[in-house]
Amino acid sequence: MPLTNTKFITDIVKQAAAKARQEVSNEPEPELTEPISWPVECTVGPGLEGAIACETKIGYVNGTRGSLIYRGYDIFDLCAEASYEEVSYLLLHGNLPDADALTGFSDQMQEFRLIPKTLRLIMGFPVQDMNPMAALRMGTNLMRQYQTERDQVGAASAGTKVIASDDDSIPMEREKTGDRRAAFEFSDRNANRPRRRAKAKREQAEARGLESCYHLIAGVGTLTAAIERVRMGHMPIEPDPELSHAGNLLYMMTGRRPYPVEQRIMDICLTLHADHGMNASTFAAMVVASTLSDIYFSIGSGIGALNGPLHGGANEAVIHMLNQIGSSRRVGSWYKEARANKTKIMGFGHRVYKAYDPRARVLGPLAEFLVERSGRKDMQKLLATAKELEKRVIADLGERKGIFPNVDFYSGIVYSCLGIPPEMFTPIFAVSRVAGWTARVLEYLKNNRIFRPRGIYVGDLDRPFKPLADRG
Numbered sequence: 333m334p335l336t337n338t339k340f341i342t343d344i345v346k347q348a349a350a351k352a353r354q355e356v357s358n359e360p361e362p363e364l365t366e367p368i369s370w371p372v373e374c375t376v377g378p379g380l381e382g383a384i385a386c387e388t389k390i391g392y393v394n395g396t397r398g399s400l401i402y403r404g405y406d407i408f409d410l411c412a413e414a415s416y417e418e419v420s421y422l423l424l425h426g427n428l429p430d431a432d433a434l435t436g437f438s439d440q441m442q443e444f445r446l447i448p449k450t451l452r453l454i455m456g457f458p459v460q461d462m463n464p465m466a467a468l469r470m471g472t473n474l475m476r477q478y479q480t481e482r483d484q485v486g487a488a489s490a491g492t493k494v495i496a497s498d499d500d501s502i503p504m505e506r507e508k509t510g511d512r513r514a515a516f517e518f519s520d521r522n523a524n525r526p527r528r529r530a531k532a533k534r535e536q537a538e539a540r541g542l543e544s545c546y547h548l549i550a551g552v553g554t555l556t557a558a559i560e561r562v563r564m565g566h567m568p569i570e571p572d573p574e575l576s577h578a579g580n581l582l583y584m585m586t587g588r589r590p591y592p593v594e595q596r597i598m599d600i601c602l603t604l605h606a607d608h609g610m611n612a613s614t615f616a617a618m619v620v621a622s623t624l625s626d627i628y629f630s631i632g633s634g635i636g637a638l639n640g641p642l643h644g645g646a647n648e649a650v651i652h653m654l655n656q657i658g659s660s661r662r663v664g665s666w667y668k669e670a671r672a673n674k675t676k677i678m679g680f681g682h683r684v685y686k687a688y689d690p691r692a693r694v695l696g697p698l699a700e701f702l703v704e705r706s707g708r709k710d711m712q713k714l715l716a717t718a719k720e721l722e723k724r725v726i727a728d729l730g731e732r733k734g735i736f737p738n739v740d741f742y743s744g745i746v747y748s749c750l751g752i753p754p755e756m757f758t759p760i761f762a763v764s765r766v767a768g769w770t771a772r773v774l775e776y777l778k779n780n781r782i783f784r785p786r787g788i789y790v791g792d793l794d795r796p797f798k799p800l801a802d803r804g
């Protein structure tokens with residue numbers, strides 16, 4: 333298979349879509365797709381399961397059918413036909429961009445991908461020894477430099493708009509070296525003039541909040557790649573203006589320009605992870621934004637929530653689990669023991685999906701394609717183990733408990749074949765999801781109401797107070 337034939341990848345997505353449409357209908361759940369009037373009655377479980385917190389036009393997860401929609405478009409169509417840039421624009425603006433809008437958006441992303449000052453700041457920390465998600469969370473906070481408008485007295489009364497931080501302003505590492513020879517170079521500040529003009533233009537822009545979203549969407553990619561470079565003992569690489577967001581991510585991480593096929597697959601991965609309802613990290617980001625804190629803090633909170641193994645950390649856990657099982661022949665005995673110990677099988681089950689996750693439908697065949705192409709024996713073994721485990725779990729828990737593979741089951745194999753180490757899987761998830769986080773935060777702030785659920789107090793009510801001397 334030529335590494336430039338991206339049509340082949342589109343065909344894989346279309347086949348997955350056809351299979352999904354044959355097996356499930358796209359019929360929406362009326363209780364989750366019809367406008368409501370507040371206050372609304374709903375049945376709420378622990379962890380706010382079932383709670384309705386807002387109305388949204390951004391995305392819909394149909395857990396019963398196993399379908400996913402962004403702004404009205406089926407995820408399969410977006411994966412087959414659109415780029416991550418188009419999808420990010422769609423999530424933020426509500427419509428797919430026309431050619432001019434897409435060029436404008438891509439240009440801004442290209443500009444914001446350069447965050448030399450943030451990188452210089454983060455290099456002052458022991459990034460190579462840190463959990464990459466901790467470094468990423470810190471990095472997004474470092475992107476918020478100096479004071480923002482939000483810090484000024486009276487800012488809260490100026491409305492609920494999200495505002496941008498000051499931009500990075502010191503260009504660095506101007507050479508595209510792509511290898512160990514990379515070095516930081518602080519060039520003449522005058523080289524910044526075109527950027528300053530662009531900044532002046534941007535300042536005229538009406539939607540200032542959107543700018544910080546673009547800044548974050550572009551910057552989280554650069555940060556993630558830089559963190560991986562530093563972990564590997566290299567210097568960060570400057571983005572390549574010729575490459576897409578997905579292409580740049582792979583290039584800046586690995587130092588090698590990706591083949592079109594790899595770039596296309598990474599793009600699909602970013603599209604698949606861009607938004608997913610009010611999941612824990614999105615909710616965390618929204619909660620922080622609802623206090624009128626700014627979007628940099630909000631996204632940092634999303635990253636914190638995504639880090640957990642029950643959320644974004646699951647694909648890394650899947651790879652460890654598959655390695656621990658060892659081979660497809662050992663799946664039977666491993667599974668028996670796991671069930672006996674009530675161990676949750678990583679990469680299966682979902683709070684919303686009680687059907688096959690449509691994202692796994694795309695990632696499974698992409699993993700097969702990449703493993704076959706790689707010729708790597710270790711990956712073949714991992715994939716064979718995964719396939720066998722999938723059969724077991726579906727046979728045992730599919731119909732009975734609505735437990736099927738979720739997005740994390742195959743994504744780790746895909747990323748491994750693209751040369752990404754397991755520790756970077758969750759940061760890659762954040763690179764994509766930042767589009768959904770920012771879009772949902774912006775939307776929520778238009779009708780902001782600070783989040784404030786209540787807990788039911790089940791503790792004692794009238795304990796007599798004992799002074800320290802009497803407590804024994």
Ligand code: COA
Nearest residue numbers: 642643646675676677678679680681682683733738739740
């Ligand atoms: N393996 C085995 N059993 C599972 C399971 C899994 N991965 N996920 C759920 N179950 C079972 C539970 O044991 C429980 O069984 P019970 O009714 O006999 O007690 C039932 O399904 C409901 O589980 P619960 O944990 O209440 O579901 P949830 O909606 O709260 O959990 C997840 C959703 C994602 C947290 C859960 O499925 C999980 O931990 N999966 C593994 C981690 C993972 O892949 N996360 C990525 C999500 S995209």
